[in-house]
Amino acid sequence: MFCSQGESSLSEGYCFESINGADREQLPVVFVVQDNGYGISVPKRDQSANEHICDNFSGFPNLRIIKCNGLDFPDSMRAVEEALAYVRTGKGPSMVYATCVRIGSHSNSDRHELYRDEAERAEAKAKDPLPRFREYCLDHGLSEDELQAIEIDNQARTGRPREGHGRP
Ligand SMILES: [Mg+2]
Known part of the structure; x- marks a missing residue:
């Protein structure tokens, strides 16, 4: 469980x-x-x-x-x-x-x-783990195209924009 x-x-x-x-x-x-x-x-x-x-x-x-x-x-x-x-x-x-x-x-x-x-809010935002996780995925075999496809699919499912990595 x-x-x-x-x-x-x-x-x-x-x-x-x-x-x-x-x-x-x-x-x-x-x-x-x-x-x-x-x-x-x-x-x-x-x-x-x-x-x-x-x-x-x-x-x-x-x-x-x-x-x-x-x-x-x-x-x-x-x-x-x-x-x-x-x-x-x-x-x-x-x-x-x-x-x-x-x-x-x-x-x-x-x-x-x-x-x-x-200051506290800025410090927290600077620690956002998603950009680092994105780099981790790219370093461990996912291509940029595969990653973008996942992000687009996630956006479609959640309605939330892709944030934190400067991508369109
Ligand atoms: Mg809590």
């Missing part, structure tokens, strides 16, 4: 219950947690005991916690592969804790300009 969630959800009781239960029953669950520093508009430092919120679960005997750089594709793949290998042993669940950035607002009903200054 696969579960994807933000870091601030780990401060919610129902998340604790699910991770606690998965640990207790040694269930094959991979919890993927993206830490972008905010629970909607609340900085994580204002609502969790540990900076890396996964550390709140460090005492769980069957849970394997694996930290990674969520901005780095190879490191993220390493972490997911390690998590999958662990749950396949039957010893219990794993948690991939990926440090990320949030470039925009949380949602259409959120305005991050109200609580993040311009």
Whole structure:
């Protein structure tokens, strides 16, 4: 089983219950947690005991916690592969804790300009992993034409323009 969630959800009781239960029953669950520093508009430092919120679960005997750089594709793949290998042993669940950035607002009903200054927003945008991932794909066998076809297909499916790499 696969579960994807933000870091601030780990401060919610129902998340604790699910991770606690998965640990207790040694269930094959991979919890993927993206830490972008905010629970909607609340900085994580204002609502969790540990900076890396996964550390709140460090005492769980069957849970394997694996930290990674969520901005780095190879490191993220390493972490997911390690998590999958662990749950396949039957010893219990794993948690991939990926440090990320949030470039925009949380949602259409959120305005991050109200609580993040311009410098912080610019720093986050400069860390956008998509241009680096694009270069990674080109370095590992995808052609520019193949990549553009994927991007056009994605745009058609999502209605979102291709951003972040200066392409038309
Ligand atoms: Mg978050």
